[in-house]
Amino acid sequence: MAEASAPRARAPRKSIFETLGIDTRLLGMVGAFVVVCVMFNILTDGRFLTPRNIFNLTIQTVSVAIMATGMVFVIVTRHIDLSVGSLLATCSAMMAITQTNILPGLGLDFGNPLIAPVAIVVGLLTGAAIGAFQGYIIGYLAVPAFIVTLGGLLVWRNVAWYLTSGQTIGPLDETYQLLGGISGTMGETGSWILGAVAVIVACIAIWSARRARIAHEFPVKPVWAEVALMAVSAVLILGFVAVLNAYDVPGRVLAREFEAAGTTMPEGYTQGYGVPYSVLLLIAVAVAMTVVARRTRLGRYIFATGGNPDAAELSGINTRLLTVKVFAIMGTLCALAALVASARLSFHSNDIGTLDELRVIAAAVIGGTALAGGMGTIYGAILGALIMQSLQSGMAMVGVDAPFQNIVVGGVLVLAVLVDIVYRKRTGAK
Structure with missing residues (x-):
């Protein structure tokens, strides 16, 4: 009777960061940046x-x-x-x-x-x-x-x-x-267009990198990990644009611009600066x-x-x-x-x-x-x-x-x- 084969050793389980392919040093830098921002926001x-x-x-x-x-x-x-x-x-x-x-x-x-x-x-x-x-x-x-x-x-x-x-x-x-x-910004509409284009480019870049690794027979992350990275990238990009658009141009500046154009600024009109x-x-x-x-x-x-x-x-x-x-x-x-x-x-x-x-x-x-x-x-x-x-x-x-x-x-x-x-x-x- 043949001897029973030895059980296979299980591969060590990867952490979520290893699965996503995130550099731990980069993660530490991001963490330090968040701590600095939160600390000064409190102070x-x-x-x-x-x-x-x-x-x-x-x-x-x-x-x-x-x-x-x-x-x-x-x-x-x-x-x-x-x-x-x-x-x-x-x-x-x-x-x-x-x-x-x-x-x-x-x-x-x-x-x-x-x-x-x-x-x-x-x-x-x-x-x-x-x-x-x-x-x-x-x-x-x-x-x-x-x-x-x-x-x-x-x-x-x-x-x-x-x-x-x-x-x-x-x-x-x-x-x-x-x-x-x-004095030089893209305005709200231009900034949202830039954000949308940036999201599309980021997603294409992530997926293209995956296809290139597959073509060269390199190990790749699970599909869900790639999708998660795309989602995180989209949130960061659009969130950044939203914050810059939330900074409104002073009313007196807008009033002067409307006056120079020969019109009157509508009541309650606001406009964000957008991406510089x-x-x-x-x-x-x-x-x-x-x-x-x-x-x-x-x-x-x-x-x-x-x-x-x-x-x-x-x-x-x-x-x-x-x-x-x-x-x-x-x-x-x-x-x-x-x-x-x-x-x-x-x-x-x-x-x-x-x-x-x-x-x-x-x-x-x-x-x-x-x-x-x-x-x-x-x-x-x-x-x-x-x-x-x-x-x-x-x-x-x-x-x-x-x-x-x-x-x-x-x-x-x-x-x-x-x-x-x-x-x-x-x-x-x-």
Whole structure:
């Protein structure tokens, strides 16, 4: 008689988060963000989580979040960029003097539709050129990134000062200001359309990723888990749009708009601001950077170089040229951040971007970018920027003075690195 076969060992049961494929570190960040919001909402008697404050918090986060996406690439390749705040100031100064001094001297009067596009192109070229120059010194001349960008922190801040002779430049072009926040939004109807399109795109992306995994015979999540992720994505997107639409334009502003159109505002008429154009710009940057990181040769080279620079070079990757490209991308994103920051203020000031290098590095690290290189996500950096801005805005609303705010930010940065080290030790991640 044949021996009875041994019973099969049961596979360990997966948790709900493992089944959904949710990164536990990302979940922890979301939890920390929720705790911060709830805590400050209690301390401010419910003023922190109002539509008005969430709208302001969103537009204040954009410039740092844009730069944080580029800092992910820089840190992943085992470098650092301490010059981003100063580079932002130089790009902002170039765009400001282009609008107020250079173009009017060439016959383009203030209000000409070409002023904003030309100024933006000048700023982008300035940021890309300076970033590539710093990358060349780091990549080809082998000067450590810490030293090059520390020098850049001092150099570009004072270049901006000399470009403007130490003066505040403004007001800036009205079209240019539309990318700064409250003066440029999509309105309620446009925002709902954007939300609906975003939900459709998110659902298609989730299902396409599932089909791709099946085609390559990779394990996939249960269908119900995919549907749950789609539902959560839809709720978050539409909820965000609803909150921004709930922030009403002041009645006096609407009355002036109706008066300018030669009509009278109807009794009880209200209108929400909706999604700012600056947030639309951040979404575009996030999507573009994510595609670069996950779907392009450049992205693969960046993460391969960060994982093992020597092996990457031996495999044929031109790590020197790659360094130039990464810092050129960082410079271009600094210019975009300068556009948003100066447009929000409606003028260029000498202190614009001060201490942004601390906020940007902190956002990337809090978002899970490993200082040892080779690991980082774009969405994590944006969430990190949102956490940092929430901390600062919340402390300002509570009445904490600026020096103590910076103490807290510095402490959070050190704590984030410590948590990252402990997390990687426990999970075996390198």
